[in-house]
Amino acid sequence: MAWDTEKTKRxxxxxxxxxxAASGFQGARVDRIAKSAGVNKERIYQYFGNKEQLFATVxxxxxxxxxxxxxxxxxxxxxxxxxxxxxxxxHVTHPHFARLLHWEALELGGDCxxxxxxxxxxxxxxxxxxxxxxxxxxxxxxRLDARVLxxxxxxxxxxxxxxxxxxxxLMSGSAAxxxxxRRAAVVALAAKMVAP
Amino acid sequence: MAWDTEKTKRxxxxxxxxxxAASGFQGARVDRIAKSAGVNKERIYQYFGNKEQLFATVxxxxxxxxxxxxxxxxxxxxxxxxxxxxxxxxHVTHPHFARLLHWEALELGGDCxxxxxxxxxxxxxxxxxxxxxxxxxxxxxxRLDARVLxxxxxxxxxxxxxxxxxxxxLMSGSAAxxxxxRRAAVVALAAKMVAP
DNA sequence: ACTATCTCCAACTGCTTGGTTGGAATCATG
DNA sequence: CATGATTCCAACCAAGCAGTTGGAGATAGT
Numbered sequence: 001m002a003w004d005t006e007k008t009k010r011x012x013x014x015x016x017x018x019x020x021a022a023s024g025f026q027g028a029r030v031d032r033i034a035k036s037a038g039v040n041k042e043r044i045y046q047y048f049g050n051k052e053q054l055f056a057t058v059x060x061x062x063x064x065x066x067x068x069x070x071x072x073x074x075x076x077x078x079x080x081x082x083x084x085x086x087x088x089x090x091h092v093t094h095p096h097f098a099r100l101l102h103w104e105a106l107e108l109g110g111d112c113x114x115x116x117x118x119x120x121x122x123x124x125x126x127x128x129x130x131x132x133x134x135x136x137x138x139x140x141x142x143r144l145d146a147r148v149l150x151x152x153x154x155x156x157x158x159x160x161x162x163x164x165x166x167x168x169x170l171m172s173g174s175a176a177x178x179x180x181x182r183r184a185a186v187v188a189l190a191a192k193m194v195a196p
Numbered sequence: 197m198a199w200d201t202e203k204t205k206r207x208x209x210x211x212x213x214x215x216x217a218a219s220g221f222q223g224a225r226v227d228r229i230a231k232s233a234g235v236n237k238e239r240i241y242q243y244f245g246n247k248e249q250l251f252a253t254v255x256x257x258x259x260x261x262x263x264x265x266x267x268x269x270x271x272x273x274x275x276x277x278x279x280x281x282x283x284x285x286x287h288v289t290h291p292h293f294a295r296l297l298h299w300e301a302l303e304l305g306g307d308c309x310x311x312x313x314x315x316x317x318x319x320x321x322x323x324x325x326x327x328x329x330x331x332x333x334x335x336x337x338x339r340l341d342a343r344v345l346x347x348x349x350x351x352x353x354x355x356x357x358x359x360x361x362x363x364x365x366l367m368s369g370s371a372a373x374x375x376x377x378r379r380a381a382v383v384a385l386a387a388k389m390v391a392p
Numbered sequence: 393a394c395t396a397t398c399t400c401c402a403a404c405t406g407c408t409t410g411g412t413t414g415g416a417a418t419c420a421t422g
Numbered sequence: 423c424a425t426g427a428t429t430c431c432a433a434c435c436a437a438g439c440a441g442t443t444g445g446a447g448a449t450a451g452t
Contacts, residue, residue: 005429024302026223030410035297040431043409101359102302106220106295110360121365128366141388147366148381151355154362159351162358164306166350170324170343171315185344192337193388201399226440234403241441 009047011037016058021096024103025055059104059115066097067123077130080137080153081190087157088183098161124150141196152193156186205243207233212254217292220299221251224320232377255311262293263319273326274335276349277387283353284379314320339391348389352382 015037017027030051034041048054070086077083091098108114131146140149160167160182171177211233215224219321230237244250266282287294304310323390327342336345356363356378367373 008429019222023221024220026220029408031408039408040429042412042431043429044345046429049408072301085289099302101362102298105359105361106298106302107223108361110364113363114361117365121368124281124365128348144384146383147370151363151366152352152385155358156348159347162351163301165301165310166297166320167347168306169310169313169320170347172317174343183342189344189348189389191273192384192391195388204399223437227438237440238401242399247440269435357402 006048006123008037008039012039012044012047012054013058013061016054017049017096019101020058020103021099024097025107028055030054059100062097062100063104064116064119064123066094066189067120068098068182069094072127072130074130074133076126078137080131080134080140080194081187083186084157084190085154086184088157088160088186089143091181094149095161095180098158102162112171138196140194145165146192149194153190156190156193159186199353201243203233204233204239206242208235208250208252208259212250213258213292213296216251216254216299217295221247221303228248252311255296258293259295259300260312260315260319262290262297263316265293266292268323268326270326270329273323273330274325274333276330276336276345276390277383278352280349280386281379281383283349284356284382287354287357288375291357298358306381329392334392336390338391345390349386352386352389355382 002014012033013034016028018036020187023029028051032161033045033054043087044051045056070083072083080180086147104114114120128146128150131149134140135142135144135146153161208229211225211229212299214354215229215231219225226240226296227237229250239249244253249290266279266286268279300310324346327336327345330336331338331340331342345385351358
């Protein structure tokens, strides 16, 4: 049987995404990644160097994707609340992305060089620019700083996934608490926030 | 010299708070806690059982405190934006509390029994009640679900501390980005959100 | 002052884990 | 098909870690 090193690499990366999203860097076990990928552990060191570099690779790929996943074009910025809704949808279908983002926040913090920092910064700044245009077009309250607004959008959109334990304590046993209601709630909140 | 076991306990707990806030459960080292408290490691096992129970104790104390730190009385709920400002202040002066909250989110999640769950739930529900009263008094938009509003308040208030790397990428090199401006921004956002 | 009990600590144990190695199987090339 | 490079893997290693132990110093009751 022929070797398929690309496939092995991909298997490892996918397994690593799962493991790191679930347990973070410190909590992740290299053995588990290898085992769940059905690949020998040693491959990780040949392909990716070591655990730290594997983590960096995972963050690099996934967070790049996260920043660009729901594009905020100038047209999309005209309806910022709906955009928040779409990010919310993205978090629902890709729960490990938000987790990686938070692991990055806690384990790396804002003090050191980040994976894919330049590229992600550009992504964010492009979005800020779209918001600026929407402000000039009168579709978004021009009194708010566009960057602050962008940050608020990010946080509103992940309101339901960032602190599940708080959600649990607040929402325990509410029949009306459905995914659709949650989406509608963040969209409504965003709408009030950006209204001119 | 007389023993002062209470003091040793407190030294250990304080050191544990620092260590767990900085590194989470998996990342925290029992040796480091003991060393930074200036106490022998074995004391931890005598006083707190094991690492896990120490972590639970730390979360229990600190998160109880966090939930009750900035009380949301019915009167305070009348000016919800200013309340958000006060929570923001609290996060600025107690940065490890928010970190513990996020470590709890990532490492425990919403699926298992939480430390001090009942007490914290009561804290939160009391706050929701205050918001409900403010809504009836016409000081807060009555169309929004009070619990959702509470969740949004929590998230807005920690907008600047939860994802420092995103803040960094968004705000890099902005002279106008001061603590006062940040506070004013979250207060303004909250004001628009809750306005009837 | 004697003894039982509590507080403290240095050194130790055993397991987990990141990382390595030596060699077998597979492939590409001349 | 011979040779050298590459992919794969089981077993191994050393370090770091949570948790333990045995005994020394301090205290309180009698």
